[in-house]
Amino acid sequence: MNYFELFALPVSFDIDTGDLKAKYLELQRHVHPDNFANATERERLLAVQKAAQINDGFDVLKHIDSRAQHILSINGIELAHETQTLKDPMFLMQQMELRETLEDIPSASDPEQALMDFQSEVDGYIKSINRLFSSLFQQADQVSFEKAGDEVRKLKFMLKLSQEAVALEDKLFDF
Amino acid sequence: MAYSEKLLDHYENPRNVGSFDKNDPTVATGMVGAPACGDVMKLQLKISDEGIIEDAKFKTYGCGSAIASSSLVTEWVKGKSLDEAGAISNRDISEELALPPVKIHCSILAEDAIKAAIEDYKAK
Numbered sequence: 320m321n322y323f324e325l326f327a328l329p330v331s332f333d334i335d336t337g338d339l340k341a342k343y344l345e346l347q348r349h350v351h352p353d354n355f356a357n358a359t360e361r362e363r364l365l366a367v368q369k370a371a372q373i374n375d376g377f378d379v380l381k382h383i384d385s386r387a388q389h390i391l392s393i394n395g396i397e398l399a400h401e402t403q404t405l406k407d408p409m410f411l412m413q414q415m416e417l418r419e420t421l422e423d424i425p426s427a428s429d430p431e432q433a434l435m436d437f438q439s440e441v442d443g444y445i446k447s448i449n450r451l452f453s454s455l456f457q458q459a460d461q462v463s464f465e466k467a468g469d470e471v472r473k474l475k476f477m478l479k480l481s482q483e484a485v486a487l488e489d490k491l492f493d494f
Numbered sequence: 495m496a497y498s499e500k501l502l503d504h505y506e507n508p509r510n511v512g513s514f515d516k517n518d519p520t521v522a523t524g525m526v527g528a529p530a531c532g533d534v535m536k537l538q539l540k541i542s543d544e545g546i547i548e549d550a551k552f553k554t555y556g557c558g559s560a561i562a563s564s565s566l567v568t569e570w571v572k573g574k575s576l577d578e579a580g581a582i583s584n585r586d587i588s589e590e591l592a593l594p595p596v597k598i599h600c601s602i603l604a605e606d607a608i609k610a611a612i613e614d615y616k617a618k
Contacts, residue, residue, distance in 0.1 A: 398529075400530075402527055402528075402599045404529075404606040405526065405527040405601055406526055406527055406606070406610060411525040411526065411534060412525065414527060414555075415525065415534055415536055415553070418555040443528075474533045475530070475531075475532050476527060478532070479531070
């Protein structure tokens with residue numbers, strides 16, 4: 320399933336998310352149950368399946384990690400179910416340090432500030448991967464795709480850190 | 495999902511948590527990460543002149559199965575030679591802890607951490 324095709328968008332990392340949202344709403348309108356009030360059972364079922372597909376596609380294209388992974392998959396590089404471990408020592412060292420920093424935040428003199436600093440540091444890494452995706456996917460050759468694959472793997476660690484930071488924020492400040 | 499008693503025990507009372515000085519020439523450090531879930535694992539082995547693993551410590555940021563897998567591994571490798579430790583497979587780990595299929599990658603992570611530590615030692 321090529322979700323770019325489903326949304327009538329060019330296969331590109333740099334899609335306009337406003338455009339995506341508009342296409343999503345338009346597609347969902349077509350398959351809305353109200354339009355199938357007098358339809359056959361089979362047509363209703365197909366519309367429900369289509370609506371689920373549109374939701375899945377929107378989720379995939381909305382987030383940078385899954386969008387990048389989807390472009391790679393369209394180009395024959397499958398990362399979805401890989402169990403291979405990452406062994407880049409420099410990157411992992413940084414991950415360990417970031418995890419340790421996060422772990423120490425509750426005992427910092429100003430945990431709120433420390434957490435904000437941490438989140439902006441992680442956001443900075445995520446943004447720089449995002450920029451890298453832009454240029455790698457424009458080059459669109461095998462070497463760039465392989466590199467983009469490595470960046471998807473790294474991005475997942477960063478997104479996990481970001482999630483952990485949000486969870487800590489909830490725990491510390493009881494939002 | 496029901497987790498085995500051994501797994502819960504290692505998760506609730508993890509053995510050998512901590513770090514050695516990575517610059518110590520007798521210490522081997524293996525670091526691995528699982529992109530699927532963002533887990534990171536550091537396994538350190540203290541190795542005697544005779545090539546026997548005298549002590550082991552780990553630090554894992556991840557789910558309960560990843561913590562239990564690394565805790566188990568630190569117990570298993572103690573007293574083993576590097577070759578013996580390198581022969582520990584993810585299957586041994588997942589069988590011992592009765593890991594559910596979706597958590598097999600945690601045992602792969604622990605196996606790869608041992609291998610990465612051995613490589614680090616050989617490089618030193």
